[in-house]
Structure formats: structure tokens, C-alpha cells
Amino acid sequence: MxxxxxxxxxxxxxxxxxxxxxxxxxxxxxxxxxxxxxxxxxxxxxxxxxxxxxxxxxxxxxxxxxxxxxxxxxxxxxxxxxxxxxxxxxxxxxxxxxxxxxxxxxxxxxxxxxxxxxxxxxxxxxxxxxxxxxxxxxxxxxxxxxxxxxxxxxxxxxxxxxxVDNVQRNQFNWILERMSKSPGTACHMEFMQDFRIHIKHTDGTVEKVPFFSLPEELSNPGIFPESCMGCxxxxxxxxxxxxxxxxxxxxxxxxxxxxxxxxxxxxxxxxxxxxxxxxxPEEGKWECKKFILQNTERIISSMKEQKASYSPDRKIPVWVGHLLSWMLSMSGPKGIGFAHYSVDFHLIRHYYYVKYRCPEQLTVLVPRHVRSILQEYDLPL
Known part of the structure; x- marks a missing residue:
């Protein structure tokens, strides 16, 4: 140890x-x-x-x-x-x-x-x-x-x-129950490129849950270990x-x-x-700056604000979530662009998590290239 x-x-x-x-x-x-x-x-x-x-x-x-x-x-x-x-x-x-x-x-x-x-x-x-x-x-x-x-x-x-986004072991079942209609049969899960969580079940079926329709309580950074939020x-x-x-x-x-x-x-x-x-070969367009910037204010705000409680209600109805996911999977970043988006999203989220919740670790944890990426978006360091 x-x-x-x-x-x-x-x-x-x-x-x-x-x-x-x-x-x-x-x-x-x-x-x-x-x-x-x-x-x-x-x-x-x-x-x-x-x-x-x-x-x-x-x-x-x-x-x-x-x-x-x-x-x-x-x-x-x-x-x-x-x-x-x-x-x-x-x-x-x-x-x-x-x-x-x-x-x-x-x-x-x-x-x-x-x-x-x-x-x-x-x-x-x-x-x-x-x-x-x-x-x-x-x-x-x-x-x-x-x-x-x-x-x-x-x-x-x-x-x-x-x-990324491992969850607290003692909260996993609680989280899965809020994602899946059949948590007892789930065997694989992943947040996928179509902006849905794909949950595979033991009978081979795949349940697709729009990320946008998850209960608000699953957006609480506290459900993730601090170590993962500082990755x-x-x-x-x-x-x-x-x-x-x-x-x-x-x-x-x-x-x-x-x-x-x-x-x-x-x-x-x-x-x-x-x-x-x-x-x-890798496919897709690299550029996704506009797509990232649409989310940065929300990301930074959610890392800075430590809410006392989160609602158990869904953010939006499931059918609307599926529609949004479909639209983004059509018009949003794909291939190498989706990887670009996903990496930048998490680097931004984690930088501001550490900045606002563990500021003493900021100089220890953050590699030099992360600050360069933040500067590309004109975000405050």
C-alpha cells in the first residue's frame, strides 16, 4: 500500500x-x-x-x-x-x-x-x-x-x-437503476458516439439511453471518485x-x-x-471547436457550483432525448472529431473540477498541454 x-x-x-x-x-x-x-x-x-x-x-x-x-x-x-x-x-x-x-x-x-x-x-x-x-x-x-x-x-x-467516468463502487447499483429499465440483466455499458449510453443485456439486446434524458442527479460530479475527476x-x-x-x-x-x-x-x-x-483509416472532420464552446459555460458552472441536492427527475423526456441524440449524431462530430470533442470535454471538465474543488492540486496534476488546449478556447486558467 x-x-x-x-x-x-x-x-x-x-x-x-x-x-x-x-x-x-x-x-x-x-x-x-x-x-x-x-x-x-x-x-x-x-x-x-x-x-x-x-x-x-x-x-x-x-x-x-x-x-x-x-x-x-x-x-x-x-x-x-x-x-x-x-x-x-x-x-x-x-x-x-x-x-x-x-x-x-x-x-x-x-x-x-x-x-x-x-x-x-x-x-x-x-x-x-x-x-x-x-x-x-x-x-x-x-x-x-x-x-x-x-x-x-x-x-x-x-x-x-x-x-474516464468510473463511478463510486458503493453507488454503482444506485446509478445503474437510474439508467436502465432492467439493471439486473445488464452486462456491458458504454457512452457511445451517438450520444447515448448503450447497455447490453444478458439476452443480447442493447438498451440505448439518451445522455440528455438521464436524471439530473446523475450529473452530480460527486458520483465519480475524486481521483477520476482529477484524471x-x-x-x-x-x-x-x-x-x-x-x-x-x-x-x-x-x-x-x-x-x-x-x-x-x-x-x-x-x-x-x-x-x-x-x-x-481514421475518418471524420477534426474541427469541433464550435461544438465544444456550446458546452463550456455549462461545464465550468457545474464544476464550480456545489449543489446541496440534485433532482431525481429526468432532464428532458426520453423521446426528446432520442431526437436530440439523433440530431447530434447526424450533425455533430464523428470519428476523429468525436475523439477530439470527447478528450477536450473531459480535459476542460477536470481542469475546472480541480481548480474549484482541489485548488492545491492544480499545479501538481495538470500537464502543460492541457493549459495550451484551454487557451485555444480562450478559457480562463
């Missing part, structure tokens, strides 16, 4: 010197895509030619982990299983069989102690491992690798999951390879994912599955 606290990103800050050590440089200020998405050798969208059953998307992360283990590249995978208590809760595990790797499919949208299984790998004297985690896990791992000799002698590969590495910029969905085209009956190869180790991981992928 004490080691984790010493290496915690909320003690050491996001990115900065850590990014420079990994890549030999910081982000280029004249490259707006790199400023948002981090340093990468290659970016593209893709899906598996033969998607894995029960995977949240097509199963690229799980397949990479399979191939790394089967090829002998790694001896174990530090990852998460679903808790027996709740299918959305996590249980850290060192997966050392294909069956254990399979069982890690699907997101767990609560804070998760992934690196706890790192201790198991060390005790078992493994020399080659794969770690699958969110940005906060990868940041701590990078610090561990510098501080502890037993990790310096271990070959470690990392797959980064984009991560400035949405796209897991210190991983060897990041696999998410933000810039992928949303199409019926397809589950395209967004892949960012960041390091040579990431290239090796991608090579394991290259022949199994159908690849597509």
Missing part, C-alpha cells in the same frame, strides 16, 4: 517527465492531434475478422493477450476478472491460462486495483508479463519499474484502456498500445475499435494479431 501511495499519480502528477522518459520527448505543441491523443507511431481503427463471443467490442485486447501468452512472449497477464458479487465489479487476477484470459472480457466501470496481481507475478518469479490497465495503473507501473530492481529485470508489456490521461498515453473506441466509426452490426501504437513493444503486440484484423 505504501509503495502505491509513493508512486501514485496524484502525488507525482500526470505525464510530463514520465512521458519524456518513455518517448525521449514531450508532445509537439504544433500537433493538435498529438496534444490530445498522446505520442503514437500509428493510429487506425479496426475490428477482428472473427469477433470473440461475449467481448464488449470485437475482442482485440483479449486476442492480443491470448497471442502473447500462447507465443511465449509473456508468462502471465495482469488483468481483471468480474467479481462474483457484481458483474460490473472487478477482481484483480494474474491470468496464466487461456481460460483465465478469456474470463477478463468486458469493462468494469468502477475503480479497480489491477496492480495488486503484480505482487503475485513477482512471488511466482515470472520474467515476462503483460499488464492490461487504465492510465492510473500504467502511470504507477512506470514508476514502479524505475524504483524497484525486481521489476527492472522483468520484461513488461502494457495494453492501455482509455478510461488528465484519458487515452492512456504511457501504455505500449492503447485500444479503445472513440475515433471508430459507429455502424450497425460492427464493433470497430481505435488502436494507437505508441512504442516498439506496442508494435510487437500488434504484430501478434495483425493478420486477424480488418483495418480502416
Amino acid at each position: 505504501q509503495e502505491s501511495i509513493q508512486s501514485c499519480v496524484f502525488k507525482n502528477g500526470w505525464l510530463g517527465k514520465r512521458e519524456k522518459k518513455l518517448f525521449g520527448r514531450e508532445r509537439k505543441p504544433d500537433n493538435p492531434e498529438e496534444m490530445r491523443f498522446g505520442i503514437a507511431q500509428e493510429r487506425f481503427t479496426a475490428q477482428l475478422k472473427n469477433p470473440l463471443p461475449d467481448a464488449q467490442w470485437s475482442g482485440i485486447i483479449t486476442t492480443i493477450a491470448h497471442r502473447a501468452f500462447e507465443s511465449g512472449m509473456v508468462e502471465g497477464v495482469v488483468t481483471l476478472h468480474r467479481s462474483e458479487e457484481n458483474r460490473f465489479f472487478s477482481q484483480p487476477v494474474l491470468a496464466m491460462t487461456t481460460e483465465e484470459i478469456d474470463a477478463s472480457r468486458g469493462n468494469k466501470p468502477v475503480l479497480s486495483p489491477v496492480l495488486r496481481s503484480l505482487q503475485t507475478a513477482v512471488r511466482k518469479k515470472l520474467k515476462k508479463i503483460l499488464v492490461i490497465g487504465a492510465a492510473c495503473h500504467i502511470h504507477v507501473l512506470r514508476d514502479f519499474q524505475e524504483r524497484f530492481p525486481y521489476l527492472q529485470n522483468m520484461e513488461i508489456y502494457t495494453i492501455g484502456i482509455p478510461c 488528465f490521461d484519458y487515452l492512456n498515453s504511457l501504455s505500449d498500445i492503447t485500444v479503445g473506441y472513440l475515433a471508430a466509426k459507429l455502424l450497425p452490426d460492427q464493433n470497430r475499435q481505435w488502436v494507437m501504437v505508441r512504442t516498439e513493444k506496442g508494435r510487437k503486440l500488434l504484430d501478434l494479431v495483425n493478420d486477424e484484423l480488418t483495418r480502416y
Whole structure:
């Protein structure tokens, strides 16, 4: 526990010197895509030619982990299983069989102690491992690798999951009940590019809930952990390879994912599955400044104002929410533009959350490029 606290990103800050050590440089200020998405050798969208059953998307992360283990590249995978208590809760595990790797499919949208299984790998004297985690896990791992000799002698590969808006574990069921008509059968959920929350159920059906029609009480920043509201590495910029969905085209009956190869180790991981992928270039228009500016006043106000209570009523009727979502999915940012919008939205929200609620952490947590992005919108620092 004490080691984790010493290496915690909320003690050491996001990115900065850590990014420079990994890549030999910081982000280029004249490259707006790199400023948002981090340093990468290659970016593209893709899906598996033969998607894995029960995977949240097509199963690229799980397949990479399979191939790394089967090829002998790694001896174990530090990852998460679903808790027996709740299918959305996590249980850290060192997966050392294909069956254990399979069982890690699907997101767990609560804070998760992934690196706890790192201790198991060390005790078992493994020399080659794969770690699958969110940005906060990868940041701590990078610090561990510098501080502890037993990790310096271990070959470690990392797959980064984009991560934001995890919720307090003790509030998750309360939140799900306010989102879904059938919370007991929900098995996957994600805020998608059509401005709806997609909730997949155990019978295979997908419930789509307009973001605009959620109860006002779900807009309370207090339902999210302070650590997540102070995150400035949405796209897991210190991983060897990041696999998410933000810039992928949303199409019926397809589950395209967004892949960012960041390091040579990431290239090796991608090579394991290259022949199994159908690849597509990034699509969409980059510019979304006007769309962002329409929301900034509301974002800043909601971070500054700490309301005593939030209404349990929906913001707007569901049918109106579906209409708004459809209109925005037609006229709003798509592909690379949606990724641009989503990253900037969260950077702005989190900057003002820290500024107004944890001002003493502002200089510690905020990377230099975030302030540059705020200045693009002429927002006060």
C-alpha cells in the first residue's frame, strides 16, 4: 500500500517527465492531434475478422493477450476478472491460462486495483508479463519499474484502456437503476458516439439511453471518485498500445475499435494479431471547436457550483432525448472529431473540477498541454 501511495499519480502528477522518459520527448505543441491523443507511431481503427463471443467490442485486447501468452512472449497477464458479487465489479487476477484470459472480457466501470496481481507475478518469479490497465495503473507501473530492481529485470508489456467516468463502487447499483429499465440483466455499458449510453443485456439486446434524458442527479460530479475527476490521461498515453473506441466509426452490426501504437513493444503486440484484423483509416472532420464552446459555460458552472441536492427527475423526456441524440449524431462530430470533442470535454471538465474543488492540486496534476488546449478556447486558467 505504501509503495502505491509513493508512486501514485496524484502525488507525482500526470505525464510530463514520465512521458519524456518513455518517448525521449514531450508532445509537439504544433500537433493538435498529438496534444490530445498522446505520442503514437500509428493510429487506425479496426475490428477482428472473427469477433470473440461475449467481448464488449470485437475482442482485440483479449486476442492480443491470448497471442502473447500462447507465443511465449509473456508468462502471465495482469488483468481483471468480474467479481462474483457484481458483474460490473472487478477482481484483480494474474491470468496464466487461456481460460483465465478469456474470463477478463468486458469493462468494469468502477475503480479497480489491477496492480495488486503484480505482487503475485513477482512471488511466482515470472520474467515476462503483460499488464492490461487504465492510465492510473500504467502511470504507477512506470514508476514502479524505475524504483524497484525486481521489476527492472522483468520484461513488461502494457495494453492501455482509455478510461474516464468510473463511478463510486458503493453507488454503482444506485446509478445503474437510474439508467436502465432492467439493471439486473445488464452486462456491458458504454457512452457511445451517438450520444447515448448503450447497455447490453444478458439476452443480447442493447438498451440505448439518451445522455440528455438521464436524471439530473446523475450529473452530480460527486458520483465519480475524486481521483477520476482529477484524471488528465484519458487515452492512456504511457501504455505500449492503447485500444479503445472513440475515433471508430459507429455502424450497425460492427464493433470497430481505435488502436494507437505508441512504442516498439506496442508494435510487437500488434504484430501478434495483425493478420486477424480488418483495418480502416481514421475518418471524420477534426474541427469541433464550435461544438465544444456550446458546452463550456455549462461545464465550468457545474464544476464550480456545489449543489446541496440534485433532482431525481429526468432532464428532458426520453423521446426528446432520442431526437436530440439523433440530431447530434447526424450533425455533430464523428470519428476523429468525436475523439477530439470527447478528450477536450473531459480535459476542460477536470481542469475546472480541480481548480474549484482541489485548488492545491492544480499545479501538481495538470500537464502543460492541457493549459495550451484551454487557451485555444480562450478559457480562463
